[in-house]
Structures are given as C-alpha cells and as structure tokens.
Amino acid sequence: MPVAPPPLAAKRVAVLKALAHPTRLLLTEALMQGELCVCDLRALVGDDLSTVSKHLSLLKSAGVLVAEKRGLNVYYRLACDCFSSFLACVDQVCPSPQSAPTQTSACC
Amino acid sequence: MPVAPPPLAAKRVAVLKALAHPTRLLLTEALMQGELCVCDLRALVGDDLSTVSKHLSLLKSAGVLVAEKRGLNVYYRLACDCFSSFLACVDQVCPSPQSAPTQTSACC
DNA sequence: GCATTAATTGGCTAATTGGCCAAATAAGCA
DNA sequence: TGCTTATTTGGCCAATTAGCCAATTAATGC
Numbered sequence: 296m297p298v299a300p301p302p303l304a305a306k307r308v309a310v311l312k313a314l315a316h317p318t319r320l321l322l323t324e325a326l327m328q329g330e331l332c333v334c335d336l337r338a339l340v341g342d343d344l345s346t347v348s349k350h351l352s353l354l355k356s357a358g359v360l361v362a363e364k365r366g367l368n369v370y371y372r373l374a375c376d377c378f379s380s381f382l383a384c385v386d387q388v389c390p391s392p393q394s395a396p397t398q399t400s401a402c403c
Numbered sequence: 404m405p406v407a408p409p410p411l412a413a414k415r416v417a418v419l420k421a422l423a424h425p426t427r428l429l430l431t432e433a434l435m436q437g438e439l440c441v442c443d444l445r446a447l448v449g450d451d452l453s454t455v456s457k458h459l460s461l462l463k464s465a466g467v468l469v470a471e472k473r474g475l476n477v478y479y480r481l482a483c484d485c486f487s488s489f490l491a492c493v494d495q496v497c498p499s500p501q502s503a504p505t506q507t508s509a510c511c
Numbered sequence: 512g513c514a515t516t517a518a519t520t521g522g523c524t525a526a527t528t529g530g531c532c533a534a535a536t537a538a539g540c541a
Numbered sequence: 542t543g544c545t546t547a548t549t550t551g552g553c554c555a556a557t558t559a560g561c562c563a564a565t566t567a568a569t570g571c
Contacts, residue, residue, distance in 0.1 A: 311423035384492040
C-alpha cells in the first residue's frame, strides 16, 4: 500500500481543495471561535452573499463545516474541533523561514 | 488575532492548493518513502512528462518538496518529514464515517 | 394570505487551472 | 564538438472554478 486508496485520496483532495481558497480559509478560521450565521460571515469577508453561500456550501460538502438552521438564520460551525492543530500542521509541512515564528502548537 | 495575517494565510493557501489535486497528492504520498527522480514519478502517475514536471514544480514552489539534481536526474523529496501526520490531520478535519478506520496516527 | 428578512440556487461570463505537444535547456559521454 | 538522455519551459486549447446578478426557497410576523 504505497499510497492512499482512491476513495480516501478523493476525500483528502476534497478537504484540501475546499480549504485551498483565501476566502474559504478565512471563513473557516473565523469559525474557530464559534458558530456564526451566514450574514455575519458575509460581513466578515465582504463578498456577495451568494458567493459566500456557495463557499460555505462547498466547505459543508467537503465535511469541513456543518450547518444548522435556526429561525431565519443558518449557523455554520466547524465539523471538528481539531482545525487549529490542522493549521499548525499546514504551517509545518514546509519549513518556511518567516512563517510560524512563535508558533508553539505542534502537529508533528 | 481572529484570523491569520495575510502573508501567513497566503502561504497556507499555497500549500493547500498545491496538495489539493489528485496527481500532486499522489506524487507527494509516493515521496513519503524516500526520494524519487522525475522519471520514476512519471511512471507512477502515467501522465505526460511535462505535466508531471509542472506538478512537481508547483509543489516545490509551495515549499512542499525540494529538488536536487544529480547527474542527468532530478530527485524530489519531501521538504519536511511530518507529511504523514499532516495527512492524519487532513483525515481528522472532518469526521467521515468510512475514512481512517484503523488510523492510529494522531494529529489532534 | 401577504410582506419581510435570510439564504440558496441558476445562469452567465471572466479568470484560472490542467494537460498535451513541441521546443529548449542541462548534463554526461563518445 | 556532437550525440543522447532527463527535465523544464512555452504555447495552445479544454475544463474547471469564481463571482456577480436575478430569481427562488424558507421562516417569521402581520
């Protein structure tokens, strides 16, 4: 088993692709502090509401976020609470000279 | 500090985007076992040599891989040895029902 | 039911990315 | 020098993605 089997690999790619966009990464980072509704997130990133909605939908499809409708609002939150260590992982994958200088959270 | 500062965020996006492609993820996973030359990697993925070269170049630009020329061959290897725990991280970001069933390597 | 607010969906175009071919560069060897 | 092999680069076209607008759906209150 030299590499991941196709279904796992496809899932990994979906997660990575979902997060590999500045706006979507920003949205996800914002949700580290807790759930927010779409209109809050829209105000945060400044894009058109439909654009934000599509980004969120993609993140939900990938399994990164979960959505819950309460009243008129839809609240999004992280599907798992390990996203901060995931980010630490990302920062560690390549030993860049300037990034993560005072980073203490470890992944690997 | 609600979210990552622009330069760090851009770097994260670059790493994620580099890995968010089936072929590039496959190439990177293959290099977990050690360095390989471009022709070996080309045989592994089956794409045109120029396509593989461009994928590798992108991964190098993102800082995921490093290249070293020895003789006629260019050998690529992982820029950091923590890639396996990074993958474990990816698998953990969303609690999918079928993926990572017997996974013991932990990230978060 | 009708009006209002929140969010999603469809449609369209612009921009980006992917992948092949051909040409160019680089290194070793006769 | 010229030949051969390994890799990269440029160019081109197809496919995907991004983002805006308009229209639709959903929930609440009158």
